[in-house]
Amino acid sequence: MEKIVAKNLQKIYANGQGIKSLSFSIGSGEFIGVLGHSGAGKTTLMRLLCGAVFPTSGSLCVMGQDMSTVTRTELIGLRRRIATVYQNFNVVPSLSVAHNVLLGKLGSSSLLTTLRSLLWLRSAETKKIAGLLYQLGIEEKFYERCQELSGGQQQRVAVARALFSDAEIVLADEPIASVDPATAGLILKLFFELKNSGRTVIMNLHQVSNAVQYCTRLIALENGELAYDGVPTEFTESEAYYRLIGKKSLALTGEEIYG
Numbered sequence: 001m002e003k004i005v006a007k008n009l010q011k012i013y014a015n016g017q018g019i020k021s022l023s024f025s026i027g028s029g030e031f032i033g034v035l036g037h038s039g040a041g042k043t044t045l046m047r048l049l050c051g052a053v054f055p056t057s058g059s060l061c062v063m064g065q066d067m068s069t070v071t072r073t074e075l076i077g078l079r080r081r082i083a084t085v086y087q088n089f090n091v092v093p094s095l096s097v098a099h100n101v102l103l104g105k106l107g108s109s110s111l112l113t114t115l116r117s118l119l120w121l122r123s124a125e126t127k128k129i130a131g132l133l134y135q136l137g138i139e140e141k142f143y144e145r146c147q148e149l150s151g152g153q154q155q156r157v158a159v160a161r162a163l164f165s166d167a168e169i170v171l172a173d174e175p176i177a178s179v180d181p182a183t184a185g186l187i188l189k190l191f192f193e194l195k196n197s198g199r200t201v202i203m204n205l206h207q208v209s210n211a212v213q214y215c216t217r218l219i220a221l222e223n224g225e226l227a228y229d230g231v232p233t234e235f236t237e238s239e240a241y242y243r244l245i246g247k248k249s250l251a252l253t254g255e256e257i258y259g
């Protein structure tokens with residue numbers, strides 16, 4: 001079954017910018033890399049998918065829910081099934097790393113269970129969170145408040161929070177933008193494992209080489225429109241790729257990270 005179906009999806013902000021007309025469908029177990037220059041519409045697409053903004057026209061269905069007519073209650077239910085790693089991390093500065101990760105399950109547990117967990121971390125949760133932090137190389141930060149962490153460390157907390165959740169769809173907006181290349185590889189591997197467990201992962205990325213290596217499908221946006229939708233191996237042969245790296249196709253130099 002398709003998890004996400006967009007038909008002529010449009011989201012135009014008051015200033016006339018945004019997403020112009022996108023049509024695609026995404027199933028379970030896909031790891032989609034969304035590429036595009038700054039301002040191409042990647043974050044806008046992600047905000048549409050999690051119901052932070054709504055379509056101006058066209059249609060968007062997320063797990064069977066029409067996002068143009070979704071009610072507030074339906075949206076709360078839907079967000080329980082979607083985990084998001086925001087471009088600006090969105091961690092709670094005054095809470096510890098462990099508690100921030102725990103918030104990943106906020107939607108799927110009852111309020112009482114979550115509040116109890118925030119007061120007394122259960123040993124199973126402690127173990128799982130510690131394991132995730134270890135995998136991400138920040139295990140020693142378990143009890144530290146997020147406001148005391150570097151940008152890259154906060155980004156890893158946001159990643160751990162998404163990995164800790166039971167969400168069916170995981171949206172990640174440039175989750176490796178603030179970490180070193182080795183950590184970036186680690187994070188991408190963890191998201192790849194999520195895809196292997198049947199989750200749908202949609203990730204905005206600026207690094208083409210990483211996208212080609214880990215994603216099962218690439219979508220490239222240009223000025224709010226779809227410039228490529230297909231397998232990663234063919235992307236590097238496409239005109240969209242050459243436009244993305246700012247080179248004419250015959251003058252390819254292997255440049256992979258663009259500004």
Ligand SMILES: Nc1ncnc2c1ncn2[C@@H]1O[C@H](COP(=O)(O)OP(=O)(O)OP(=O)(O)O)[C@@H](O)[C@H]1O
Pocket residue numbers: 013014015017018036037038039040041042043044045087
């Ligand atoms: N809240 C907003 N109000 C008005 N215009 C906006 C708003 N958010 C984004 N835009 C505009 O919509 C377009 C797409 O922005 P978006 O943030 O989706 O780009 P992006 O591909 O995520 O860029 P980046 O790689 O820099 O994060 C841009 O032209 C931007 O100026």
Ligand SMILES: [Mg+2]
Pocket residue numbers: 042043044087173
């Ligand atoms: Mg963005």
